[in-house]
Amino acid sequence: MAHAFSLSRLRKPSVIPGFGLTFGFAVTYLSLIVLIPIAALVLQSASVGWDEFWRIATDARTVAALRTSFGLSLIAALVNMFFGLILAWVLTRYRFPGRRIVDAMVDLPFALPTAVAGISLGSLYAVNGWVGGLFDFRITYTSIGITIALVFVGLPFVVRTVQPVLEDLDKELEEAAATLGAGRWRTVIRVILPPLVPSVLTGFALAYARAVGEYGSVVFVSQGLPYVNEIAPQLIVIKLEESANYGPAAVIATVMLALAFVLLLFINLLQAWGRRRFGSVG
Amino acid sequence: MSAEKAFIPPDRQRPTEAPPAARAVSLRTRSPVTEAVWVRALLISVGLAFVVVFLLLPLVFVFVQAFKLGFGEYLAQLSEPYAQSAIRLTLLVTAIAVPANLIFGIAAAWAIAKYEFKGKAFLITLIDLPFSVSPVIAGLVYVLLFGAQGYFGPWLAANDIQIIFAVPGIVLATIFVTFPFVARELIPLMQEQGTGDEEAALSLGASGFRTFLFVTLPNVKWALLYGVLLCNARAMGEFGAVSVLSGRIQGFTNTMPLQIEAASKEFSRTAEVAAFSLASLLALLALVTLALKTFLEWRYADRLSSAGQSH
Amino acid sequence: MTIRRPANGREFLAGAAAAIGVIIIVVAITMSGRSVALLNVSYDPTRELFEEYNQAFAAYWREATGQAVSIRQSHGGSGAQARAVVDGLEADIVTLALEVDVNLLAEAGLMDANWRDLLPNRSAPYTSTIVFVVRAGNPKNIRDWDDLVRDDVAVVTPNPKTSGGARWNFLAAWAYAESRSGGDEAVTLDFVRRLYANVAVLDTGARGSTQTFAQRGTGDVLIAWENEAHLTVGEFGAGAFEIVMPSQSILAEPPVAVVTRYADARSTATVAEAYVEYLYSAVGQRIAAAHFFRPSDPDLVDPEALAAFPAIQMTTIDHFGGWAEAQPRFFGDGAIFDQIYLPAP
Numbered sequence: 019m020a021h022a023f024s025l026s027r028l029r030k031p032s033v034i035p036g037f038g039l040t041f042g043f044a045v046t047y048l049s050l051i052v053l054i055p056i057a058a059l060v061l062q063s064a065s066v067g068w069d070e071f072w073r074i075a076t077d078a079r080t081v082a083a084l085r086t087s088f089g090l091s092l093i094a095a096l097v098n099m100f101f102g103l104i105l106a107w108v109l110t111r112y113r114f115p116g117r118r119i120v121d122a123m124v125d126l127p128f129a130l131p132t133a134v135a136g137i138s139l140g141s142l143y144a145v146n147g148w149v150g151g152l153f154d155f156r157i158t159y160t161s162i163g164i165t166i167a168l169v170f171v172g173l174p175f176v177v178r179t180v181q182p183v184l185e186d187l188d189k190e191l192e193e194a195a196a197t198l199g200a201g202r203w204r205t206v207i208r209v210i211l212p213p214l215v216p217s218v219l220t221g222f223a224l225a226y227a228r229a230v231g232e233y234g235s236v237v238f239v240s241q242g243l244p245y246v247n248e249i250a251p252q253l254i255v256i257k258l259e260e261s262a263n264y265g266p267a268a269v270i271a272t273v274m275l276a277l278a279f280v281l282l283l284f285i286n287l288l289q290a291w292g293r294r295r296f297g298s299v300g
Numbered sequence: 301m302s303a304e305k306a307f308i309p310p311d312r313q314r315p316t317e318a319p320p321a322a323r324a325v326s327l328r329t330r331s332p333v334t335e336a337v338w339v340r341a342l343l344i345s346v347g348l349a350f351v352v353v354f355l356l357l358p359l360v361f362v363f364v365q366a367f368k369l370g371f372g373e374y375l376a377q378l379s380e381p382y383a384q385s386a387i388r389l390t391l392l393v394t395a396i397a398v399p400a401n402l403i404f405g406i407a408a409a410w411a412i413a414k415y416e417f418k419g420k421a422f423l424i425t426l427i428d429l430p431f432s433v434s435p436v437i438a439g440l441v442y443v444l445l446f447g448a449q450g451y452f453g454p455w456l457a458a459n460d461i462q463i464i465f466a467v468p469g470i471v472l473a474t475i476f477v478t479f480p481f482v483a484r485e486l487i488p489l490m491q492e493q494g495t496g497d498e499e500a501a502l503s504l505g506a507s508g509f510r511t512f513l514f515v516t517l518p519n520v521k522w523a524l525l526y527g528v529l530l531c532n533a534r535a536m537g538e539f540g541a542v543s544v545l546s547g548r549i550q551g552f553t554n555t556m557p558l559q560i561e562a563a564s565k566e567f568s569r570t571a572e573v574a575a576f577s578l579a580s581l582l583a584l585l586a587l588v589t590l591a592l593k594t595f596l597e598w599r600y601a602d603r604l605s606s607a608g609q610s611h
Numbered sequence: 612m613t614i615r616r617p618a619n620g621r622e623f624l625a626g627a628a629a630a631i632g633v634i635i636i637v638v639a640i641t642m643s644g645r646s647v648a649l650l651n652v653s654y655d656p657t658r659e660l661f662e663e664y665n666q667a668f669a670a671y672w673r674e675a676t677g678q679a680v681s682i683r684q685s686h687g688g689s690g691a692q693a694r695a696v697v698d699g700l701e702a703d704i705v706t707l708a709l710e711v712d713v714n715l716l717a718e719a720g721l722m723d724a725n726w727r728d729l730l731p732n733r734s735a736p737y738t739s740t741i742v743f744v745v746r747a748g749n750p751k752n753i754r755d756w757d758d759l760v761r762d763d764v765a766v767v768t769p770n771p772k773t774s775g776g777a778r779w780n781f782l783a784a785w786a787y788a789e790s791r792s793g794g795d796e797a798v799t800l801d802f803v804r805r806l807y808a809n810v811a812v813l814d815t816g817a818r819g820s821t822q823t824f825a826q827r828g829t830g831d832v833l834i835a836w837e838n839e840a841h842l843t844v845g846e847f848g849a850g851a852f853e854i855v856m857p858s859q860s861i862l863a864e865p866p867v868a869v870v871t872r873y874a875d876a877r878s879t880a881t882v883a884e885a886y887v888e889y890l891y892s893a894v895g896q897r898i899a900a901a902h903f904f905r906p907s908d909p910d911l912v913d914p915e916a917l918a919a920f921p922a923i924q925m926t927t928i929d930h931f932g933g934w935a936e937a938q939p940r941f942f943g944d945g946a947i948f949d950q951i952y953l954p955a956p
Contacts (some may be wrong), residue, residue, distance in 0.1 A: 034414045034498050035508035038619040039416075042626025044408035045423075050634055051475055052429055055441035058451055062444050064546065079944075101350040108347040112340055120348065122594040126355050126528065129586035129593075131537020133557035133581040137564055138358040141365065141572075146828035149353070158827065159812045170354055202335055231434030233538035234557070238564075241814050241823075242774060243624060243954050251436040255544060259691035264444055271437045278432045286425075403633060407626070429733055448699035458697070465700040467641035475637070547700040549650060549685045562686070565818045566658060567842050572826070587685075 028134055059275070060277070062268035074269040079244050080253065084273070087250040090161055091229035094168035099222045102176025103214075109177070124177050132234030135170050140238040161241040161247045171232050172225030175269045179221035183214055216292025223285045227278065251272050302405065341384060348581035365576035370570075377574040378581070385551045386578065389467070394535040397474040401531055402524075405482025409520075410512070413490030422486065430479040438468045438476045439544025442469055465547030470555060473541035478531045485527035489520055522600040526593065533589040537582055556582060632653040648681040649852035649879055649886060652702035654689040654775060654865075655818040656836050660902040661706070666830040668889050668897060672882065680882055688816050689775035696721065701873040706865065708775035711934040713866050721872045735864035736890035741927055742785040743855040744824065744833040744840045751831045755857050756787040759832060767812055768832035769820040772940050772949075776817030778942060780834045783861040785941070787925040790859065804951040813952075825852065836863075841903035841919065862925040865904075 020102045063071060074080060086245040108114075109121050127135070143157040143166060150157050165180040187210065195205040242248045242256075250270065258267035307446060334340070367374055376382060408427060412420055422426040430438065444450050446463035463469045497519065501511040517524075546553040554562055556578050563575035653661060665682040668815045672680045685700065686694065688804040689708035696702045697719045707713055710727065713734075714954055727734050745753050751764055755818035759766055769777035781803070788802035811830045814820040824833035825843050832855075835843070840854045843859060865889045889895050896906040900916045941947045 032415050032495070033422060034495055034511075035502075036512070036622070037415050037417075038622025038624040040407040040627075041417075042412040042623035044404060044411050044626075045629045046592070047404045048426060049424075050630065051472070051479060053426070055445055055476070055539060056429075056433070058444045059437070059463050065890035080706065085781035101347070101710075105347040105350065106341055107476055108344050111334070112344055114344055120351055123351060123355050123591055125593065126359065126586060129533045129589040130359070131533075131540040131582045131586070132537060133560050134362060134537065134582045134586075135358055136539075137560060137575060137579055138361045138365075142358060142361050142828075145825075149357065156829070158828075159814075159823070166354070170358065173354060227432055231432070231437075232540075233434060233436045234543075236927075238561075241770070241812055241819070242773070243770065243813055251434045251540065254434075254436050254440060258440060258443065258544065258690070259694045260773075261694075263449060264447070266626040267440060268444060271434075271440050274434060274563045275437060276433070282425075282432050318901065392641070396641065400633055400637055404630075443698065448697065453699065460702070461642065462699070463638070464698070468638040471637055471641050547685055547695055549683050549688055549700075552648075552683050565655060565686070565816075565822075567818065567821065568659075568846055578760075603832075 038203055045244050053156055056275070059268055059270055063272040064262055066265040066269060070265065071269050074266050075273050077177060079231060079248075080250075080270055080273070081169050081252045083248045083253040083270075084277075085276075086161070086164075087249055088277070089164050090249070091168055091172075091226050091232075091249075094165050094172055094229050095222050095226035097165075097196050098172045098176050098225045099157070099218060102221060102225075103180060106177045106180035109182055111216060117192065124174050132171065132232065133238070136167060136235035136238030139167055139235065142220065143239065146151045147281060156175055158239050159241045164249065166249060167235040167239050168229040171235060172229045175225040175228065176218060176221030179217045179224065180214055182215045183261050216295065220292065223281065223288060227281045227285065230281070231274070319395050333377060338599070344544050359583060359587075362576055362579050362599040365572060366580035368576075369573050373570060373573055374580075377570060377577045380553050380574065382554065382559060382562070383574065384580055386554050387551075387581070389470075389554070390536050393467070393471050393474050394532060396471050397478055397535045398528060398531050401478055402482050402528060404479070405486055405527060406485075406524075408483045409486035409490045410516075411579045413493075414495050418527050427480050427483050427487075428521050429477055434435050435477055435538065436539030436544055437542040439473050441476075442472055443477045464545040466553060468544045469545045473545060474535050475540050477541050478535045481531035481534065482524065482527035485530075486520055489523045490516070493519055522596055528595075529589055529592055536585055542571055549607060621736050630777060630817065649703045649883060650683045650685065650701060651704045651886070652685045652692050652696055652700060653706040654692060654708045654731065655686050655816055656707060656708075656776065656839050657687050657865075658684070659842065660838075660899065660904065661904070664890070664898045667894050671889060671894065672885065676808055676883075678882070680898065682886070688773060690773075694712070696870060696873075701877065702870050703865065703874045703877065703879045704869055704886055706867045708863070708865050709778070709934060710864070710928075711938055712775065712867055713868050714934075716868070716870060721870050722868060723871065724866045729869075730867065730887060731891055732867055732907040733864060734866045736867055736887070736895060736907055737750050737865065737899040738907060739837050739863045739904055740860045740867065740923070741779050741834060741863070742837050742840045742860065743857060744821075744843050744852050745855055746836055747830065747851050747853060749853055749855065753832050753855055756784060756806075756859070757791075759784075759809060759834075760802060761809075764809055765811040765813075765830040766806065766809045766832055766836040767824040768810055769817050770813045771814055773815045774817055774820075776836055777820075777865045778937075779836075780832055781948065782931060782937065783857075783859075783926070783939065784834075786861055786930060787857065787859045798929075800947070800951065807952045810952075837905070837920070838903035845886055856921055856923055859924045859926070862927045864928075 027200070066074070077234045100235060105124065109117060140158050140163070141147050143163055145151065145156055145158070147158070157166065191209050192205055196202070231251065233249075233255075237252065238251055240247055240249070240252070240253045251274075254267050254270050254274070258264065262269065316396075335343070336499065347377075397571055443464055445452055446456060446469060447453050448457060463472070497515050498511050501515045502508070506514070539561075542555055543558055543561070545559055546555070547564065548554060548558060550562060560575050560578045563571055563578065565571075566574065614782045626865040651661060651665070665684070666885060669680050669682065672678060681799055685695075685702070687695070689712050693705070693707060693715045694710035696705060696716055705716065713726060716722055717726055723729075728947060730736070743753060751758070753759070753764065758764060771777040784803055784806055785799060791894045792798035792802070812820070812823045814823055817836060820833060821835060821839050821843055823829045825847060833840070833843070843854065844852045849915055867890060869880065869883045869887055871880065874883045890899070891908065893911040896908055896911040897913070897916070900906045900912045900919075903919060905920050906912050928934055928937060931940070
């Protein structure tokens with residue numbers, strides 16, 4: 019048949035009907051909602067011209083905002099990696115009262131809107147707040163406050179990627195190690211931790227990616243001081259609000275998008291590596 | 301692959317629900333494959349402290365602040381016209397965005413799971429794309445398309461159509477950020493289930509649609525519900541994307557999260573209660589979501605996806 | 612069963628059409644026609660003022676014409692709000708903080724360039740100035756601008772890069788230092804630099820600063836709009852905060868205007884004009900004064916309401932050559948504010 023959409027060449031034959039319909043629906047919907055708008059963004063940022071693009075992208079304020087976003091997100095992801103690993107360990111290996119509630123609570127940041135987290139953390143860590151009052155330095159309005167918000171939004175990732183791997187871990191290996199005279203500490207380092215590495219890294223990268231794009235909770239805990247603690251999404255909003263056209267906002271957004279893709283690629287490679295090296299990843 | 305996929309693969313929850321004795325040790329026993337009591341106690345304390353400070357405290361604080369001036373004031377603030385319209389708008393937006401993404405999720409999962417075709421992995425990556433895009437950018441892209449200076453701006457203005465600074469823009473941005481939730485739950489499960497059941501039904505003469513309705517759907521309904529649950533929570537709570545294009549018209553384009561921000565800028569003794577009372581509704585939604593999610597994972601673990609973590 | 616391969620192309624198109632259909636439905640069911648409600652796009656500190664004024668105007672309008680009118684409000688940073696209107700937020704009326712912000716709308720062709728001459732008092736129905744708020748009892752004994760550069764004083768003011776109100780604060784401090792130093796720019800610059808070195812929190816907006824100071828308990832003195840200062844004292848009781856009038860300040864004239872292009876398109880021009888004109892009436896002026904904006908026509912307001920507005924020496928923006936000159940000189944990228952406050956990039 020001479021039809022333009024010769025999908026049968028694209029896919030292997032199947033007896034199940036509906037491929038054309040569902041494939042057509044999915045691709046069109048995806049294009050209209052996601053791909054075309056993102057293409058418009060890239061197009062808009064390209065329309066300012068290469069020189070202008072480069073000037074905006076390397077402007078001191080842009081660079082500072084990107085450094086703040088990626089730097090504080092890195093700290094937050096590291097915090098989450100450390101505590102996430104402990105939490106995953108505690109939740110899978112130990113019995114204690116309230117364990118299941120804690121386990122369910124870990125997903126709270128996925129379910130709690132960021133604005134709610136933000137307004138709560140902002141008051142909580144203010145100098146006259148419950149927690150902020152305990153310290154003699156400011157938390158809300160500083161980079162520390164932003165980092166706390168970013169820890170909150172990225173908290174579940176490491177726990178949730180490590181937990182299943184830890185549960186599937188063969189106990190016999192540990193027993194064997196113990197039988198062969200390895201101390202517990204040595205067993206943990208040599209036998210338990212290595213297979214966890216890919217899932218820990220994956221969780222870390224996911225938490226990092228999530229934190230980099232975060233906006234809702236940060237605006238409630240940050241004063242967004244240019245060059246100091248203004249995050250990139252905040253700068254995009256400000257550029258959109260104060261520029262004569264959409265160019266600057268689009269350029270910064272495109273740079274962020276590109277960096278997010280690099281991160282995404284890295285996560286995928288990480289998982290592929292983990293599967294090759296250890297058979298499964300969280 | 302993307303950010304919010306780290307929900308527990310439900311099948312792996314099972315062992316922790318009914319742990320074999322050898323897998324988990326109580327605090328008192330000491331076997332060669334566990335740690336000294338003080339190490340265990342320390343780790344549990346550190347983990348719990350982390351959860352209390354970063355999760356429990358912010359959650360509890362929302363309710364404490366909401367009821368600071370008593371239950372009467374709480375209700376009074378929630379019945380303010382702006383709060384009421386924000387609640388209505390959020391419900392409206394969610395009621396549109398979630399079904400739209402539900403239809404997409406089913407279509408995408410069907411195409412991807414039931415057939416082999418070139419570029420499948422790429423398509424799956426594209427579906428996950430919205431999770432790796434900052435919400436602010438999700439709002440921005442629609443401004444670029446539909447703003448007065450955007451690509452379609454002049455045409456829209458000439459035809460008297462308002463997309464941004466109005467409800468349609470808010471809906472579109474919400475659809476964007478909640479785009480992958482349903483598809484992401486369905487795809488791995490349907491892939492795993494294969495096409496055997498459907499082929500059997502079809503060979504018995506059932507139509508394609510009936511096959512879907514009576515064979516496929518019952519197989520995936522819990523995963524579907526799971527995806528809808530997460531999609532719903534995110535749709536109701538989205539802030540960044542909608543804040544970029546809502547115009548913040550009180551009583552008209554302020555969703556609940558935006559009204560929380562607006563109320564937090566009001567200057568009166570009750571403003572804080574106004575903000576936190578709305579926040580408490582969303583926090584309640586989060587708790588219900590968590591409870592239902594935990595219930596689904598516990599009750600229907602085998603019917604949810606086992607491959608939820610890796611695609 | 613048969614594999615209906617030829618149908619695939621048509622099926623694909625059907626699927627595509629269905630997807631487009633879904634999105635059109637999504638947009639269509641949420642689309643509302645142009646509403647008859649007036650939209651007043653304003654800046655943050657006027658929330659309470661317009662809440663009351665809108666009711667008063669609606670009542671007046673019903674009485675005068677028999678028509679019911681509902682008024683919607685949008686509040687945010689003045690500059691950001693102006694941009695949103697340019698980008699298609701169809702405001703009938705703008706009530707913003709700065710003349711430049713309204714000029715932006717005129718430049719975009721949304722109203723005549725001479726908008727400032729269309730209403731009395733250069734289209735500013737009320738004015739305001741910049742004052743200090745200190746904690747009860749004035750524990751740091753803050754009397755004037757000089758006290759703000761003392762080592763032991765922590766100042767709260769918003770960021771002039773993002774906040775219109777903050778620019779008035781900055782210029783008020785500048786004008787004071789300038790007159791004290793007899794116009795010596797180096798001395799003036801140093802004074803303002805020392806003042807901003809004392810800033811504890813530089814919020815993005817005026818309202819944020821007020822909350823930082825009042826609700827979050829940060830800093831010894833808040834540099835604020837006069838109306839925000841009174842709001843703070845009024846809401847928290849005089850037992851918590853006090854207002855200090857500096858010896859010299861600046862006269863802010865927040866402009867109002869009808870966005871004629873949108874109003875004409877929405878056929879709301881008549882009621883929109885009535886809305887801004889009514890601000891100059893006795894009722895409008897009284898409400899403005901009640902919310903501690905200085906009425907442009909004090910004769911229409913009870914003398915006791917005016918007691919809240921002591922006469923102080925005020926510079927005007929004209930002293931700086933108007934906003935067209937002051938904005939790039941002080942607040943442009945790399946300009947004076949960046950030099951004195953922001954760390955070297």
